[in-house]
Amino acid sequence: xxxxxxxxxxxxxxxxxxxxxxxxxxxxxxxxxxxxxxxxxxxxxxxxxxxxxxxxxxxxxxxxxxxxxxxxxxxxxxxxxxxxxxxxxxxxxxxxxxxxxxxxxxxxxxxxxxxxxxxxxxxxxxxxxxxx
Numbered sequence: 001x002x003x004x005x006x007x008x009x010x011x012x013x014x015x016x017x018x019x020x021x022x023x024x025x026x027x028x029x030x031x032x033x034x035x036x037x038x039x040x041x042x043x044x045x046x047x048x049x050x051x052x053x054x055x056x057x058x059x060x061x062x063x064x065x066x067x068x069x070x071x072x073x074x075x076x077x078x079x080x081x082x083x084x085x086x087x088x089x090x091x092x093x094x095x096x097x098x099x100x101x102x103x104x105x106x107x108x109x110x111x112x113x114x115x116x117x118x119x120x121x122x123x124x125x126x127x128x129x130x131x132x
Contacts, residue, residue, distance in 0.1 A: 003062050004069045010076055010087055020071045028066035032103040034073045034096055046078050053100045053120035060125040075099055104128050
């Protein structure tokens with residue numbers, strides 16, 4: 001099965017996340033990727049770490065033989081993300097500190113995560129993918 005991708009924003013996240021969680025028992029590996037929005041003036045993410053990590057993450061997940069679901073959660077523009085009270089910074093389920101953050105989600109909890117400074121590393125993505 002190909003990589004199944006769901007997209008969510010701050011406003012749509014709760015509904016999309018419920019769908020993601022409902023389908024997760026049928027999927028071998030479930031991931032949440034928190035990343036920055038696309039800057040309309042450049043058509044690229046405003047976050048250089050996201051620009052660097054996204055292609056590596058997608059390539060690694062797409063190369064897997066397992067069924068994989070990826071929920072891409074867009075944190076908003078730079079000013080929105082920089083707010084200390086950003087919903088995903090204060091949400092105890094995620095405790096985001098930076099973007100991109102790649103989370104392996106299993107049994108309704110975080111099983112593993114890669115923070116912004118390591119989310120682009122192929123071998124670390126592979127280790128997160130292969131956790132049993």
